[in-house]
Amino acid sequence: MKKYILAVVAICFFTLAQCTIDKPLPSGYETLQRANKGEVVVTEVKANRSAAFWKTPVAGSRGTLLLGANQNVQAYFLLRFTSFSGIDTANVQSAVLTLQQKFHYGDGDSFAVKVYPVSAEWDESTVQWNNIKDSYDAGSVVGEFSVPPADSAVINVNLTPALVNNWISQGSNNGILFVSEQAPFMAEFYSSESSSGWARISIAHRQKSGTLDTTKVEVVYDATLLQYNAEIPENTLQQDVNRLRIGNLTGYRSLLGFDLSQIPMASTIHQAYLILHVDKANSYTRSFGVSFAATVVVADSLWGPTTLKLDSLYTSPTGIAVSDNETFEFTSSEANQLLTARVQSWVLKKQPNYGLMVYSGEMGANAAEMSFYSGIEDTTLAPRFRITYSLPSINRFQAP
């Protein structure tokens, strides 16, 4: 039996360990005798269709609050304080709201702001100016202050004690609205989603015991409300425009269509590299740029702004667009691979090719706006995919 065990051990050794060293043979690929070894092809596919439309951003979850005016957009914001558990009776002597300003967009002198109590309920994940504009009384001002044209400032606002007493006594509390009139610029403040600097009220009040005390209450809910005074109505598709826009204030987003029929269906897409030429004169971002996202349109070919559906099954590629750059491209491997996978599914016709929607990933957060050439005036500046793909080789035993 020993000899068979020895044999089995030897066979297992050679089978499993195999003692294998494989290395590519020098210049073997070139010498390989095959009618078709496949090939890597690089081609450019320009957008054959483009459009843009705007839709008011919902900005309640952003890390900033905006106030003032810029690019025909008027910004307001809402604050709501709810944590009054440390105050045992509504006997407020004074209430000072502190806001931290972190940046400003545009030039001009300080502008005045009035604070009004809000009469309608709101949710920061959905609230827009249209929901609030008729829900405050312009005659009920509960605070006033001015915003300086500064990139850093602490602003204290005296609120009426009656307003805060009402909140403490669990009366109607839908927060307060900040409205500026004739603002020459737009100011940016820290919001409750920031890691610091959010709004707070310092409340001086007398306790039931008669003790005078001061309690600081931090904001719980806040949201920027944007009002774009555009000539073209909201949700109106503008086809074949000279410029494609994405905007944080305006809520502009753009659509791109590509005819990929020139790429054979069996091709493996190794990279679909999106390139957009920046219209620098009409773009503005701070040095850190603006988040740029591209999502596949899954319905439908008409690109109706109100019926348009985006692919929610896959992560959208994101990058950073900077107004001082000549072009925008996705630079990360993850973004390029995500986009490549989507283009592959178009080529395979696994998914209808209704194009891409490009938009800012941080609408309502700041005043960044990007403008890209559509290629209608100059086709060399058209948005395009540089697609690198390979064709399969002939299989070794394929009939001639």
Added chain:
Amino acid sequence: MIRMINHKPAFSFLGMVILFSLTQSAHADSFYSSIGLGIPRYYVSPMSVGMGGAGMGVVERLAVNAMNPAAINVMGITTLSVDVEYESIDSKNSLAAINTRHGNASGFRFVVPLKRYLNLLTFLRPLAGSRYTLSLEQSTEASDYTRIVKGNGGLNAAGIGLQYQIKPWISLGGVIDFNFGSYSEEWKTDFVEETFTDASDKFNSYFWGIGFDLGTVIKPQKNFGIGMVYKYGGQLNAETQSTLGSGFDLGTTNVDISHPSAYGLGLSYAFPKILLALDYYRQSWSQYKIENVDRDNLNDYWRIGGGLEFLASRDFLTTYYKRMSLRLGAYYAELPFTNSDQSSVSEKFLTLGIGLPFHVNSGRVDLSLEVGTRGQLPQADYRDAIIRFSGSITGSELWFQRGHR
């Protein structure tokens, strides 16, 4: 009356292990194996490997013949022989040289005596093998990339047949071969830049077909043997399944492939202590066709090899060293392939071997070393310098005891 007296499960286990392991080639990388069905495998017996592969006309109890079914004489004892190979190849062309190595099980033979002059033979042996990795570095404006093609696989024959000794001077053998195998080829494109997606296309081809072998050994004199074989290759059905990196479904393709037939002639002459053997073998690879079309422009394969074995004594009572066999041989073969300049590709090998008996000559371990070249620079695309080690273990046991009427 026949009584079964012993059975070793290890026999069947060995067979299964070998069957599994034969899904891969036992040989190291060679560019030439990318052509046709790969490099034809020539194998006669563990003993013949050390004698330049010659042995078609040799009848020896522990040299179970895989080439000529007539040349089997197990003397009524159930016999199993299993083989492994390990190969190291230095492949060189005008640009560079690389070394590849690979080892694997390479086959087995199993003989069950049915009657005194009638044996049942089953075997598994490689017919052709393929293993290669080829690459090319290229670049686009945006990234460098490497195209890599890796191939692996082989064709094997699982045979069952009979050997019958008609007279002491003539034996006949016939075997039905179930030819089967698989070949895989993967084409990869690997980019340097991480913004690109690497991908590969894979092709897996599965083969099956039926062939047969006929053989005879004629002994005009007791110490002189003539062996002759004819091997009908038949048709191979090949089904290829493709898995493209794109996800595109190419479907399954089926083709018929003409597997070439072959014939061979072997001579042997036994002196008291020295055995001489000489073989000639030719396989018509020029008839290799896919769907009746000559695609790879192959030539016929032919081979001539000879060698000798020195064995001091067959007496199992003598000293162990005298029972050891020492073998020496050489062979020359023209492969079916042509180089880029249409020149033919040849192999030249020197072989050495040793037979180590055990259990008072009831079994033997055969070890062989083959050293040679394939192709010759500068006219050949490659010059492969090959060192091949082969090992076989042959054991025999009495399974049936015949009673007397």
